[in-house]
Amino acid sequence: MKLLEYEAKEYFRKFNIPTPQGRMVTTADDTAAAVKELGRPVVIKVQLPVGGRGKAGGVKFADTPEEAEVAAAQLLGMRIKGLKVEKLYVEEKIRIVSEVYLGVTVDRCNRCYVILASREGGMDIEEVAARTPERIVRHRVDPVMGLRSYHCTLIARRLGYGDKKMLQFASFVSRLYELAVGMDAELTEINPLAEVEDGFMAADARLNVDNNALYRHRELEEKLLHSYQGELTEREMEARAMDLAYVELDGNIGIIGNGAGLTMATLDTVMLHGGRTANFLDLGGGATPERIGKAVKFVLEDKRVKALFVNVLGGITRCDYAAEGIVSARRDLGSTKPVVVRMMGTNEAEGKAILKRAGIETLDTMEEAAELAVKLAGGN
Amino acid sequence: MVRFIDKDTRVIVQGITGGQGQFHARLMKEYGTKVVAGSVPGRGGQVFEGTPVYDTIAEAQEEHEIDASIIFVPALFALDAALEAVEAGLDPVVVITEGIPVRDSIELVAKAKLKGTTVVGPNTPGLIKARESKMGIMPAQVFRRGSVGVISRSGTLFYEIAAHITRVGLGQSTCVGIGGDPVVGLDYVDVLKWFQEDPETEAVALIGEIGGDAEERAARFIMDGDFTKPVAAYIAGRAAVPGKRMGHAGAIIQGSSGTAEGKMSALREAGASVGELPSQVAEALRRLL
Numbered sequence: 097m098k099l100l101e102y103e104a105k106e107y108f109r110k111f112n113i114p115t116p117q118g119r120m121v122t123t124a125d126d127t128a129a130a131v132k133e134l135g136r137p138v139v140i141k142v143q144l145p146v147g148g149r150g151k152a153g154g155v156k157f158a159d160t161p162e163e164a165e166v167a168a169a170q171l172l173g174m175r176i177k178g179l180k181v182e183k184l185y186v187e188e189k190i191r192i193v194s195e196v197y198l199g200v201t202v203d204r205c206n207r208c209y210v211i212l213a214s215r216e217g218g219m220d221i222e223e224v225a226a227r228t229p230e231r232i233v234r235h236r237v238d239p240v241m242g243l244r245s246y247h248c249t250l251i252a253r254r255l256g257y258g259d260k261k262m263l264q265f266a267s268f269v270s271r272l273y274e275l276a277v278g279m280d281a282e283l284t285e286i287n288p289l290a291e292v293e294d295g296f297m298a299a300d301a302r303l304n305v306d307n308n309a310l311y312r313h314r315e316l317e318e319k320l321l322h323s324y325q326g327e328l329t330e331r332e333m334e335a336r337a338m339d340l341a342y343v344e345l346d347g348n349i350g351i352i353g354n355g356a357g358l359t360m361a362t363l364d365t366v367m368l369h370g371g372r373t374a375n376f377l378d379l380g381g382g383a384t385p386e387r388i389g390k391a392v393k394f395v396l397e398d399k400r401v402k403a404l405f406v407n408v409l410g411g412i413t414r415c416d417y418a419a420e421g422i423v424s425a426r427r428d429l430g431s432t433k434p435v436v437v438r439m440m441g442t443n444e445a446e447g448k449a450i451l452k453r454a455g456i457e458t459l460d461t462m463e464e465a466a467e468l469a470v471k472l473a474g475g476n
Numbered sequence: 477m478v479r480f481i482d483k484d485t486r487v488i489v490q491g492i493t494g495g496q497g498q499f500h501a502r503l504m505k506e507y508g509t510k511v512v513a514g515s516v517p518g519r520g521g522q523v524f525e526g527t528p529v530y531d532t533i534a535e536a537q538e539e540h541e542i543d544a545s546i547i548f549v550p551a552l553f554a555l556d557a558a559l560e561a562v563e564a565g566l567d568p569v570v571v572i573t574e575g576i577p578v579r580d581s582i583e584l585v586a587k588a589k590l591k592g593t594t595v596v597g598p599n600t601p602g603l604i605k606a607r608e609s610k611m612g613i614m615p616a617q618v619f620r621r622g623s624v625g626v627i628s629r630s631g632t633l634f635y636e637i638a639a640h641i642t643r644v645g646l647g648q649s650t651c652v653g654i655g656g657d658p659v660v661g662l663d664y665v666d667v668l669k670w671f672q673e674d675p676e677t678e679a680v681a682l683i684g685e686i687g688g689d690a691e692e693r694a695a696r697f698i699m700d701g702d703f704t705k706p707v708a709a710y711i712a713g714r715a716a717v718p719g720k721r722m723g724h725a726g727a728i729i730q731g732s733s734g735t736a737e738g739k740m741s742a743l744r745e746a747g748a749s750v751g752e753l754p755s756q757v758a759e760a761l762r763r764l765l
Contacts, residue, residue, distance in 0.1 A: 239586035309577035356723025357630020
């Protein structure tokens with residue numbers, strides 16, 4: 097789950113990470129009021145779950161409430177990457193000496209958190225890593241030892257800080273790590289982290305929380321669907337609300353499978369046979385007839401879909417349940433779109449019998465079924 | 477050292493009274509797995525289909541010799557359950573549970589490493605030694621005893637390819653689902669090392685998918701000459717869209733890393749036979765053996 101800058105900064109403050117004073121606003125009037133309250137020049141930033149807002153003109157500066165009102169009126173309602181701007185973050189302008197990068201993320205390979213820091217702030221960090229890897233300081237946190245003060249000091253030293261700045265940066269690292277762990281972050285980063293005259297401040301803030309950990313952060317759960325805005329398409333949002341693992345693609349063959357790997361392999365196989373898939377939909381393990389019916393309906397209702405291919409390998413998923421779900425979904429919709437089913441495994445014979453009675457073809461291998469689905473969809 | 481299972485492995489099922497736990501404890505016993513006990517806090521003293529249930533592993537160990545644990549408890553309680561098994565000295569610990577926070581998996585894997593315990597998973601179908609024992613949720617009928625070791629991040633795709641291996645007249649030795657999460661206890665290299673030493677394994681089917689670089693590291697390991705048996709591989713996700721999570725928490729292409737093409741070409745360069753279709757893995761193995 098990706099938090100917006102102003103939401104992330106609320107957590108930053110909770111973890112005592114220095115951030116400039118700011119207010120989230122949704123109208124030009126409130127923007128002017130916020131500037132009055134802050135009593136100083138500000139930067140006004142659009143709040144969207146997509147990157148590249150600076151380049152897209154989503155950041156403006158203002159010295160007075162009047163200027164801010166004009167700027168806000170221009171920003172509100174503009175569209176960036178297809179998303180309408182509805183929220184702004186008004187923040188005191190700070191005097192930046194230099195821009196630094198600091199991030200914490202999960203190192204899958206070494207199974208630990210890793211801290212990344214660089215003096216090349218304000219740049220795309222992946223580009224820095226590719227072009228000048230020596231400009232990035234990496235510290236893998238040993239999960240048993242934890243991140244200790246001397247680790248933080250060493251990171252600050254490696255970046256070239258000494259004396260007071262070193263201590264200030266070290267403490268910044270320590271707090272960001274505490275936030276990462278405390279908030280179950282998949283990624284938290286500050287880019288740029290502003291070096292100011294008397295220390296450091298988080299000029300920007302990014303916080304992506306592990307969806308599997310939301311039960312520990314209940315206040316975020318209700319914001320989850322909204323946070324997908326911009327990342328997910330409308331249909332993907334609908335699917336998410338129904339708890340279906342669905343990804344929209346641009347072809348005309350609907351795909352439903354059980355298990356992520358098998359469903360991906362199904363897409364690949366259809367592609368190899370010259371077909372274009374309309375979606376990825378993974379039922380997961382042990383789906384009930386109701387869940388399967390819901391998924392089948394969801395895909396058949398997609399106007400782009402000319403044929404549906406359901407691939408079920410029954411382990412904990414029962415083939416007869418899959419068959420019941422398919423038959424009831426088609427009946428409910430009155431759909432006549434061709435459906436190709438491949439099923440194998442638990443209760444296979446029962447499943448095939450149910451489908452046969454409903455006049456739906458079943459095949460034994462994924463490859464044969466993919467070929468048939470491509471043929472049936474390609475009649476256009 | 478990595479430890480897997482055979483017909484003598486004595487198993488405790490943590491979460492044996494839940495829906496999944498009941499169903500799979502029964503199927504494991506039918507397959508021949510020595511399920512000696514179950515554990516569920518609050519259910520101590522009950523007997524589930526002939527298997528005694530205890531509140532804690534420590535109490536189960538007072539009554540039984542136990543080697544390994546398989547875990548079916550909900551994500552909320554999975555870290556504690558797994559640490560209980562690790563602390564009790566059980567090995568391997570197989571974590572079937574899906575949806576465990578990454579922070580918990582990091583803690584589990586680090587603490588298990590201190591004890592020298594093999595953690596299989598989380599979010600794994602488990603492991604099976606064909607015709608001897610299974611600690612997992614895989615459908616038994618697709619496996620036949622043979623000489624192909626199987627390693628997979630996914631569940632159903634692993635069954636698909638195992639079924640093809642059986643269909644072409646070969647069979648499996650040990651099969652390991654390493655799990656679909658971003659942080660798991662085993663990677664391909666750990667399992668390849670074990671297969672290199674396993675006298676019953678003559679070739680390996682390596683089943684991968686988009687996301688991370690575990691397959692690339694396996695390729696490097698093979699390239700360096702540390703694994704000398706034939707490898708046939710399949711990588712799922714060529715039709716995946718970058719930046720989208722394809723079902724598994726770990727299945728996501730980030731930037732230009734983690735693509736199926738990158739993994740396929742790394743494995744090809746290492747000398748593995750990489751199939752375009754799942755069935756081609758079995759056909760390649762038949763040629764190689």
